Amino acid sequence: MTVSNKVVQHCQTALFDTSVKYDTMSNIPLLPLRSTETGILDIEHGAKKKQILMKHRIQDNASELMQTAIDAGIKSGWKERTDKLDEELNIQPQDYTKSKETFKTHATKRINNLFRKNIEHKGQGKSKVQHLKCGQPNWNPGTMKEYLIKMTRNEASTIFKSRSRMLKVKCNYKNMYKNNLSCRACGQTDETQDHVLNQCNQIHTNNSNKVRPELYFNEDVTELRKVAFNINTQ
Numbered sequence: 001m002t003v004s005n006k007v008v009q010h011c012q013t014a015l016f017d018t019s020v021k022y023d024t025m026s027n028i029p030l031l032p033l034r035s036t037e038t039g040i041l042d043i044e045h046g047a048k049k050k051q052i053l054m055k056h057r058i059q060d061n062a063s064e065l066m067q068t069a070i071d072a073g074i075k076s077g078w079k080e081r082t083d084k085l086d087e088e089l090n091i092q093p094q095d096y097t098k099s100k101e102t103f104k105t106h107a108t109k110r111i112n113n114l115f116r117k118n119i120e121h122k123g124q125g126k127s128k129v130q131h132l133k134c135g136q137p138n139w140n141p142g143t144m145k146e147y148l149i150k151m152t153r154n155e156a157s158t159i160f161k162s163r164s165r166m167l168k169v170k171c172n173y174k175n176m177y178k179n180n181l182s183c184r185a186c187g188q189t190d191e192t193q194d195h196v197l198n199q200c201n202q203i204h205t206n207n208s209n210k211v212r213p214e215l216y217f218n219e220d221v222t223e224l225r226k227v228a229f230n231i232n233t234q
């Protein structure tokens with residue numbers, strides 16, 4: 001899937017305004033949630049990728065001056081940093097003998113794995129991240145989800161919020177509702193996301209608009225449109 005500037009812009013304005021670092025209501029970091037959907041690396045991992053690709057690129061045609069700087073082994077300098085990166089990513093000297101494309105594929109895979117590992121580490125103990133991860137066990141870093149490209153801003157936002165448990169139901173924002181979590185429709189049980197979307201007998205008088213989690217974790221855009229509509233009309 002080729003991702004145009006327009007799409008990236010769409011994502012950024014719709015859900016992923018990167019100047020917003022935290023979900024304002026729950027105060028949880030948005031990065032791990034965004035990354036699973038957009039596939040976009042954060043600044044740290046993006047910089048690592050650039051460095052490692054540059055190291056491959058200049059190895060054969062580095063100017064003498066640059067080579068001198070590299071060989072000098074200045075502390076915290078280029079060589080030390082990229083050697084450390086090789087170690088972190090388990091990139092071997094012989095990998096640098098591969099062609100540009102082969103090396104790029106290899107390095108990208110390693111960076112994406114590291115990114116995934118770090119994101120998952122950061123998300124430990126955070127129920128929103130866990131929910132999103134469990135719904136998508138095969139999350140593939142570096143890949144943008146189709147729904148972000150094909151759906152409207154409002155639809156995509158609904159799917160993203162469902163996946164990351166950011167729909168405005170009480171149990172998604174326990175700090176705000178800690179004194180009273182009971183369902184505003186039926187009053188019989190806690191107002192969890194699943195209760196509102198799938199179980200509440202006041203909201204769902206029949207089965208027609210019930211939304212189970214596997215529906216919003218579906219990747220079929222036509223299906224997701226119906227799901228977004230159902231969620232938005234509840």
Ligand SMILES: [Zn+2]
Pocket residue numbers: 183184185186187188189195200201202203
């Ligand atoms: Zn209810």
